[in-house]
Amino acid sequence: QDNLTTMKEIIHQWERPMIERKIKPMEKEEFERTFKSLCNTNYAEITDSGNKIHHVLDDTKKVLNISSTESNDWRCYIEFVNS
Numbered sequence: 001q002d003n004l005t006t007m008k009e010i011i012h013q014w015e016r017p018m019i020e021r022k023i024k025p026m027e028k029e030e031f032e033r034t035f036k037s038l039c040n041t042n043y044a045e046i047t048d049s050g051n052k053i054h055h056v057l058d059d060t061k062k063v064l065n066i067s068s069t070e071s072n073d074w075r076c077y078i079e080f081v082n083s
Contacts, residue, residue: 003060
């Protein structure tokens with residue numbers, strides 16, 4: 001249960017807008033630089049979060065003594081987590 005809560009907290013961090021609209025107009029070049037920087041930052045954060053989730057899933061697998069990711073029980077758990 002704690003691992004599922006941890007994964008939900010990690011995913012909850014992604015619920016912010018990818019880019020926020022500014023009050024003043026921006027030049028195209030400035031917007032492109034800002035957008036590219038934000039995309040790189042967001043991509044790094046999502047990659048890091050994905051690694052954390054993978055680590056939590058590995059911990060869960062060890063606690064449940066599941067040796068194979070092909071087991072039906074593990075697939076059911078992953079399906080549950082994904083929903």
